[in-house]
Amino acid sequence: MGQHRIENLLLEKLPQPYRDSLLSRMEEVAVPTGTVLYEAEEAPRYAWFITSGLVSKIVSMSDGRSAEVGMCGNEGVVPAWHLLGGRSQGPARCVVQVELKALRMPFPELKTEMEVVPALRQLIQRCVHRRSMILSQIAACNRLHGAEERLARWLLTAQDLTGNNSVMLSQGFLADMLGSRRTTVTLAAGALRRRKLISYRRGQIQILDHRRLEDAACECYGTVSQLFENFYA
Numbered sequence: 001m002g003q004h005r006i007e008n009l010l011l012e013k014l015p016q017p018y019r020d021s022l023l024s025r026m027e028e029v030a031v032p033t034g035t036v037l038y039e040a041e042e043a044p045r046y047a048w049f050i051t052s053g054l055v056s057k058i059v060s061m062s063d064g065r066s067a068e069v070g071m072c073g074n075e076g077v078v079p080a081w082h083l084l085g086g087r088s089q090g091p092a093r094c095v096v097q098v099e100l101k102a103l104r105m106p107f108p109e110l111k112t113e114m115e116v117v118p119a120l121r122q123l124i125q126r127c128v129h130r131r132s133m134i135l136s137q138i139a140a141c142n143r144l145h146g147a148e149e150r151l152a153r154w155l156l157t158a159q160d161l162t163g164n165n166s167v168m169l170s171q172g173f174l175a176d177m178l179g180s181r182r183t184t185v186t187l188a189a190g191a192l193r194r195r196k197l198i199s200y201r202r203g204q205i206q207i208l209d210h211r212r213l214e215d216a217a218c219e220c221y222g223t224v225s226q227l228f229e230n231f232y233a
């Protein structure tokens with residue numbers, strides 16, 4: 001496996017020969033869209049190093065409403081903050097939004113590994129640190145910005161993380177991600193489509209004009225994309 005291009009930023013940062021030793025203990029998997037990698041308030045079974053695709057972290061309230069609080073691609077490990085501290089559960093569940101290719105190992109094994117390998121621990125800490133900054137921005141965005149500009153922000157970030165300008169999404173997923181009613185999401189997608197920024201057919205959303213979609217997105221897109229850049233700087 002050490003011969004392959006890894007295509008996960010955290011793994012690429014690990015020093016050799018330790019990186020190959022860790023890779024030899026991982027399993028390469030493909031994971032379809034809609035799969036739940038871990039549930040809220042349950043200890044994750046695996047730790048995932050995504051090499052392509054996209055996951056969302058979603059928090060649901062007792063009345064059934066949900067909002068997305070994070071997006072992760074190949075920049076790090078999922079979950080990350082569950083690895084720090086004594087408690088391995090959290091309020092968010094993690095759902096595959098764009099089919100994954102990933103390397104995985106049992107979560108408890110990575111947790112033990114991290115405790116004895118400083119280089120790995122340091123990278124995971126940096127990953128948690130950067131993601132918590134992204135989370136702060138998304139928390140404010142969910143509260144302050146409208147569905148249309150948030151949808152634009154989401155689509156642009158999804159493109160940055162997957163390298164693909166087209167994504168297959170159900171309205172239910174979109175509503176969960178944006179923390180809005182389905183009708184609000186339909187209106188937001190319709191408005192972007194009328195302006196010819198995206199096409200939207202049977203759940204397939206394609207970005208038609210990246211630059212103008214950036215203009216339509218809230219300022220959070222720029223902030224979040226800067227935080228994804230030089231992720232371990």
Ligand SMILES: [Zn+2]
Pocket residue numbers: 140141142145149150153218219220221
């Ligand atoms: Zn925003």
